[in-house]
Amino acid sequence: MIVTNIETVPGQTIVKHFGLVSGSTVRSKHAGRDIMAGLKNIFGGELKAYTELLTESREEAVQRMIEQARVIGANAIVNVRFSTSSVAAGAAELYAYGTAVVVE
């Protein structure tokens, strides 16, 4: 599965177009991490636990999007975008969407 965030796949042409596919995930960390983050909030600096959380949810969202594209028979996703929204405190919703296509 080729994933790009430009409108085409370099060096290949789009022969079939399936429309939008998307994947999303909501994740949160356990309370201990939240307390640590609260402490970090006094000293400043990177919140490693939350960076990890963001990375994990991004990978998960992309994976789900790829899964959806695979089911409908696409072999590439172009024009991928990420978007986030907040559901609850300490939880991140990450949403990845793109256009599923067949390229040759």
Place this chain on the structure above:
Amino acid sequence: MYDLIFFLVLLLLGYVFGQRAEKSHFRSIIEREKQLRDILVFSERRIPDEDKLDGTLVCGSVVISVDFFKRFVAGLRSLVGGRVSAYESLLERARREAILRMKEEARRTGAKSVWNTRLETASIYKGAQQSIGAVEVLAYGTAVKPR
């Protein structure tokens, strides 16, 4: 009285550790930017000569929190208005760090340039009751390499 002492201690701790963390972070950002200078980043979405290239998605993300002292200063600043430089440096650090991580991933895939770079400000804390001044940045783009 104790509340005041507690508050001042927090302020001092935030100032000392926050300044130190920020300085060392900027040093490390500048150092790694030098190392990754050969990977070019564009926000342009049309890639010239794209027939000879292979592309793949690369991302980098970071969550950085502001320290207690800076939050206090920013609070004072919002009384009179104007530039909130305490938060400006936080955002700068976060964006540069996210782009660096994206570049590192591009290097791992063997790419020489990244196209159509987008920056998304993510939210973990938005909507929280006691909002923590943290900024979450996600940078992504298409890394290309000669096929």
